[in-house]
Amino acid sequence: MDLNSKAFLFDMNGTMIDDMYYHTRAWHKVLGDLGAGLSMEQTKLHMYGKAEEMFDRIFGPNKFGDQELHDIIMNKELAYQEAFRPQLKLINGLGAFLQKAKAAGISLAIGTAAPKTNVDFVLDGLQLHSLFPVIIGAEDVTTSKPDPEVFLSAAAGLKVNPADCVVFEDSPKGVEAAKRGGMKAVVITTFHEPEDFAHLDNVLMCVKDYTDPQLEQLFA
Structure with a gap:
């Protein structure tokens, strides 16, 4: 890919x-x-x-x-x-995955329905702010997922075409938002089972965490 x-x-x-x-x-x-x-x-x-x-x-x-x-x-x-x-920690393998993406020249952004208080709680607690030049949260959108605004705003902030973005999501509504924005998605199965995404044709893969070897396809 x-x-x-x-x-x-x-x-x-x-x-x-x-x-x-x-x-x-x-x-x-x-x-x-x-x-x-x-x-x-x-x-x-x-x-x-x-x-x-x-x-x-x-x-x-x-x-x-x-x-x-x-x-x-x-x-x-x-x-x-x-x-x-x-319990605050990254999902297994994500730290190394983010560093690999950065080394590969892939831009990183966050598009979340969480309010700023929770975004800061996570990113400050894990010292991740420097990796994400664009962060779109609840206060930054008019309509949230499954509307694609949050991901389209993130892509615009990075100055990247939506079709050149891959969204990482754990919820069907989030993957639907990616689809409506013209983006492919990788599903992390922390909160839903793979079958919950069967109706969405923009799913590239479902993985339990970021150690899954399938993710190597994203760097090919």
Whole structure:
């Protein structure tokens, strides 16, 4: 596969770090306290896009005032960070993979629905800011995944044609966003099974982590 050494665009949660269980647990408690009545599995299915959009899907629009919703979300993020901090590390093999991409002249960016507080929590904690000249987060887009805006903005920030980007994702909605942006995708199976992506024809491969030898194809 000839990438012409263009760009790799990474989702963050579940793709760079294996933290989705901690997000699910934190959201399940918050939503339960608010009377949503969702199981853990139902909570998982709602966990895509911006948190504000998730609240609209679950409770209907405008159930919470802007400040109230902001406080709910921030309290959830603090609970998630406290629980996950002792486990904060890159998914196996990703550190070496990023260095190999950089050495190959492939540009790197992050396109995530996470708010800046969580992006900084991860990138500062792992000292990764210098590897990613472009970071697009929740505050930087109008509409989140499966809309392709986040990945198109990342490609534009790198000055790379979307068709020359490979997106790394852990969720079907994220891979759909890549597809709608004209991009291929690599699936990291931390949060979903490969069959959950069967309907998406832009998937290059599904891997458990970044030690998988299939990934060598991306540098060929």
